[in-house]
Amino acid sequence: MKRRFxxxxxxxxxxxxxxxxxxxxxxxxxxxxxxxxxxxxxxxxTIRVLDEITPLQETLSKIVPEFEKETxxxxxWELLNHFEVINKGQADMLSGRGHYDAIMxxxxxxxxxxxxxxxxxxxKFVADPKLSDPGLNAADFIATPYKTTAFFDGKQxxxxxxxxxxxxxxxxxxxxxxxEMKAFKAKYGYDLGPAKTIEQMRDIAEFFTRKKGxxxxxxxxxxxxxxxxxxxxxxxxxxxxxxxxxxENYGGELIDDKGMPAFDxxxxxxxxxxxxxxxxxAPPGIAEYSLVDVxxxxxxGIAAQSLAWSDFVLGIDKPGVSPYAGKFIYAxxxxxxxxxxxxxxxxxxxxxxxxxxxxxxxxxxxxxxxLASKKQQDKLIEMGQGGVPIRESSWALPAxxxxxxxxxxxxxxSSLDVATARPKMEKYPEIIDAMSGIAQEVGLGQMTPxxxxxxxxxxLEKLCGGKSCTLAE
Numbered sequence: 001m002k003r004r005f006x007x008x009x010x011x012x013x014x015x016x017x018x019x020x021x022x023x024x025x026x027x028x029x030x031x032x033x034x035x036x037x038x039x040x041x042x043x044x045x046t047i048r049v050l051d052e053i054t055p056l057q058e059t060l061s062k063i064v065p066e067f068e069k070e071t072x073x074x075x076x077w078e079l080l081n082h083f084e085v086i087n088k089g090q091a092d093m094l095s096g097r098g099h100y101d102a103i104m105x106x107x108x109x110x111x112x113x114x115x116x117x118x119x120x121x122x123x124k125f126v127a128d129p130k131l132s133d134p135g136l137n138a139a140d141f142i143a144t145p146y147k148t149t150a151f152f153d154g155k156q157x158x159x160x161x162x163x164x165x166x167x168x169x170x171x172x173x174x175x176x177x178x179x180e181m182k183a184f185k186a187k188y189g190y191d192l193g194p195a196k197t198i199e200q201m202r203d204i205a206e207f208f209t210r211k212k213g214x215x216x217x218x219x220x221x222x223x224x225x226x227x228x229x230x231x232x233x234x235x236x237x238x239x240x241x242x243x244x245x246x247x248e249n250y251g252g253e254l255i256d257d258k259g260m261p262a263f264d265x266x267x268x269x270x271x272x273x274x275x276x277x278x279x280x281x282a283p284p285g286i287a288e289y290s291l292v293d294v295x296x297x298x299x300x301g302i303a304a305q306s307l308a309w310s311d312f313v314l315g316i317d318k319p320g321v322s323p324y325a326g327k328f329i330y331a332x333x334x335x336x337x338x339x340x341x342x343x344x345x346x347x348x349x350x351x352x353x354x355x356x357x358x359x360x361x362x363x364x365x366x367x368x369x370x371l372a373s374k375k376q377q378d379k380l381i382e383m384g385q386g387g388v389p390i391r392e393s394s395w396a397l398p399a400x401x402x403x404x405x406x407x408x409x410x411x412x413x414s415s416l417d418v419a420t421a422r423p424k425m426e427k428y429p430e431i432i433d434a435m436s437g438i439a440q441e442v443g444l445g446q447m448t449p450x451x452x453x454x455x456x457x458x459x460l461e462k463l464c465g466g467k468s469c470t471l472a473e
Contacts, residue, residue, distance in 0.1 A: 034133050035071050035370055042363035043072035049367065050089050051104040051352065053079035055315055056162065059384040060371070067370050073363045093118035098357030101364040104161065106350045107149045107421040108428050111471055113353070114152055115426040120354040121155040125365040133369055140374065140391045142416050145349035149421035153473040158351030159372035160390045165347040165419055166245060167411040168201075169298060169313060170194050170305040172329035174208065177217040183207075194331035198249060198274060201228070201305065201334045205281035208304035227281035229294055229303040232443055236290045237309075237348070239436040240422075244346035245307055246271040249336045254435075254460070255423065259468030261460035263435075264453045272442050272449030279443040287444055299324065307333060307346075310412045311388050317405060330407040332414035347419030388412065424471045427463050434459040 051057050057079055064077045078100075080088065089103035094116055105113060113119050125131045138146075146160040174180055175192055184192035188203050195201035205227030210216060212223050231238045243254055252267030279286055283297065295312040297303050299322035310330075319325050335343035352371075354364050370376060374391060381387045381397050386409070389395060400409050425431060438456050441447040447455065460469060 034135065035067075035366060038131055038133075039071035039073055039363070039366055042360070042366070044074075045360050045363045046074040046076060047101040047358075047360050047364045047367060048076045048078065048099060049102045049352070049364075050078050050080065050085055050092075050100045052082045052085040054311065056311060056380075056384065056387060059387070060380050062383060063376060063379055067367060071366065071370075073367065075367060090118075093355050093357070096357045098355055098359060100355055101358040101360050102352050102354055102368060104350060104352045105158075106164075106348055108348065108432070110149070110152070110157070110351075110421075111424040111426050111428045114157070114424055115471055118356050119157050120356045120358060120361055121157060122354065122365060123156055125362065126156060131362060131365055131369075133373060136369060136373060140393050141372075142390060142392055145347060145416060145419045145421060146390070149349040150351050152424055152471070158353045159368055160349055161352050161371070162350040163347065163388050163390050163416055163419070164350065165310050165388065165412060165415040166241065166307050166333055166345055167310045167313065167408065167415055168195060168305070168331040168333055169308050170204070170329055170331070171301075171324065171327060173324075173327040174217055174304055175204075175329065179218055180207075180216075194329055195305065195334045196331070197337040197340070198246065198334045199337045202274065202278060202281075204228075204305055205278055209281040223302070224283075226283045226303045227305070228278055229282055229289065229297045229306045230278065230286060231289055231291050231294050232279070232282075232286040232440055233288055233290045233293075234437050234440045235433065236436070237346070239432055239439045240346050240348070241307060242271070242275055242439045243435070244344050245333050246275055248344035249333075249339060249342075250274075251336070251339060251342070255469050259423065259425075259464075259470035261457050261464060261469065263460055264457035268453045268456070269449045272452050275439070276442055276445060276449060279445075287440055298322075298328070310408065310415070313408060314384075314386060314388075317408070326404075328405075330405075330411035332411055343418060345415035345418050347415060347421075349419065349421050389416075423469070425469050426471060427469070430463050431460065431469065434463065 061077055061079060064075050068074055085104060089100065092099050093103060093113060141160055142163060145163055150156055150158045150160055175194060181192045184207055195204055208225065209227040210221055210225045212221050214221055216225055231241055247268050250267045250271035252265050252271055253262045256262040291309055294306055294308050295316045298306050299316040301324045316322050317325050317328050333345040352368055354361050358364055374393060377391050377394060378397060381394050381399050385399050386403060394400060395413055403409055435456055438452050442449055442452040
């Protein structure tokens with residue numbers, strides 16, 4: 001069966017680019033002193049960089065010419081869709097051809113590429129005072145996603161580039177409607193509001209699931225309305241949503257601390273039961289919804305709440321894109337009631353790595369370091385009027401601090417406070433392919449939660465061959 005990969009890039013079909021006035025501030029002598037000096041031996045070099053096309057990358061691409069002007073290093077900055085980046089990027093790295101000097105990899109791709117020794121470690125460049133920016137301030141990178149993504153086995157393989165993360169997303173106009181609030185409290189015995197626990201999310205999902213003709217916020221519905229929408233397609237990020245946002249919050253796991261399969265547990269079964277129940281309050285097409293479709297459904301106003309990738313929210317919750325723009329509210333990923341102190345939130349922090357076959361690693365390193373610098377990240381956030389920060393200092397920037405949608409960035413920060421990279425697994429794609437099929441079958445009721453837990457355990461044991469599923473460090 002053709003494997004499906006989750007696709008940030010395809011969101012362009014459903015989201016609108018982060019548009020903002022472009023600006024190109026001439027670099028001052030003080031600003032350019034380090035990179036201009038460091039790049040002197042590489043002036044005239046051309047490097048090729050492959051990244052995926054999303055609103056975030058499109059915004060970043062506007063400042064790439066400034067690097068060329070500052071350093072004299074020419075950058076062929078190629079933006080392709082998610083599938084092309086995976087196919088062309090991995091093929092180039094695994095073949096040893098070295099057409100691309102740097103390639104964007106989602107955290108999930110690191111295991112297979114590290115196993116193939118296709119990524120060049122950065123340590124010798126970081127240790128070289130001629131190449132290492134003394135003002136980079138790596139301590140400013142949002143710590144956990146950076147450390148769990150960019151490092152492996154004591155070596156550094158990249159700077160954090162894209163801190164993709166999940167947030168809780170709900171219709172604020174419904175949650176604050178007096179009639180709905182009164183009815184909800186009468187039925188459930190507590191106040192209606194953004195879900196803080198998975199159990200509350202379930203109650204809200206049940207409460208707002210209504211048929212055509214019933215009233216919603218005092219008005220008769222012209223079509224069915226649903227209490228929740230989740231990603232359900234076989235492939236994509238369906239399983240990572242189930243894995244981290246549900247199973248881990250219930251205290252379960254995919255693998256144990258030694259990388260051995262640990263899916264068949266009471267905690268996993270309990271999480272799968274909740275997963276199945278929530279699907280009964282979702283639109284009938286949930287089994288085919290991808291991470292692209294979920295924000296579209298929320299933007300169309302036919303569901304009360306969701307768990308979604310925050311970068312897609314940025315493209316939907318804006319005037320002119322959704323009629324419900326400004327009527328949404330965001331919150332941290334709900335935790336299992338009683339387990340709030342050990343909460344989890346799904347994320348996919350990603351890096352741009354240097355191809356092990358690159359003929360221009362020093363020039364490429366300078367470019368990647370320059371992109372991660374505070375100056376360029378500040379500019380990226382300002383140009384996008386927001387974004388997904390990789391630096392702690394970005395939260396204090398006016399575009400975020402003074403945003404008209406502060407709950408989104410508060411929720412985003414909450415997710416990134418606990419977000420970790422995927423385990424480095426050589427067979428990650430095969431594992432996710434198998435587990436996402438189980439997630440879908442359980443959601444549809446074609447497999448019981450108990451059967452799903454056993455099937456997942458068996459799939460992991462088969463794929464990992466009785467050994468640890470993770471790369472040895």
